[in-house]
Every structure is written in C-alpha cells, then in structure tokens.
Amino acid sequence: MTTISQTAGQSLGPSSSSGFFATLAHAAYALFDRLERRSAVKTLSELDDRALRDIGITRSQIEDAVYGQVKTELTRYL
Template identity: 45%
Template structure:
C-alpha cells in the first residue's frame, strides 16, 4: 500500500528479513564447516600416507627417489599443508641433478 509514493512495510517484514538473514548465515556456516572438515580429512589421509612411507626401508625409499630426511622435512610443516608436494619437489630435484651430471660426464 502506498500513500503519496511511499511504501508502507508490513509488520512482519522485519521478522522475515531477519529469518532470511539467519537462514543464509546458517547455510554459509554449514558450507564452511563442510569445507573445513574436508580439509582436515585430506590432511589426515596425507599424514597416513606419510606414515606408510616412513615404514618402508631406505632401499625402497631410494627407489622412489626420497630419503628419510625428505619425509621429516615434508611432515614438519603445518598440519593442513600437503607434505607430498615437498616429496615431489625433492624427487624431481634429485632426478634432474642426476640427469645433468650424466649429461656433463658424456661431454
């Protein structure tokens, strides 16, 4: 209803707006909780893989291109960081260094 171009609000409108805001906040909170739970789940899974790698002997670790020191370095970071990134980086660095050394010996 309008009088002289002004709109009158219904008495329930503020309550409806508040309810809508609360619903949006609840949905947002649920999304954040799910995202955090997913990140924690991935971190636990990665740490489990690191524990399995730590159970391998040094020869097996060398076969995949990492050392015990690499495992310690990878797991020394924050809990939610991906330790496999450090392992991939170290293995790639060693492989590249070995190829460069072999190439240098050939020439």
C-alpha cells in the first residue's frame, strides 16, 4: 500500500519572510549605492577644472559620469 504525505503537495517556493528579507536587502543596497554616488559627485565637484579635464569630463558632466549616463563624447575615452 502506498501512502502520500501532506507535504508532497506543498510548493517549495520562497516563503513570505524570505521575500521580505530580500526586499529589505535590496533597499539597503540601493541606499548604500545612492550614498556612494552622492559622495563621488561631491568629491568630483571639489576638483578644479584642470583635474576634471585630465580625467576627460567637464564640470557639467560630473553627474552623468557618476550615474552612468555616459555621453557619446565620453565613450571615445573608454
């Protein structure tokens, strides 16, 4: 005689608590990423125009460079 346990029909998907922790971890990662990028913008803004020119950007391109919105004129340096 064959018996079927009740657990055989339950899904093995993530529980609601693991979904919560994944969302929480994603939010924490996004926050730390945002803070790091803001720090990079501040650091680059403190450089003089000559130093910015040496790395291939102008003052108006600082945020675009930090946030990954590389303009076509910047791609020639990559």
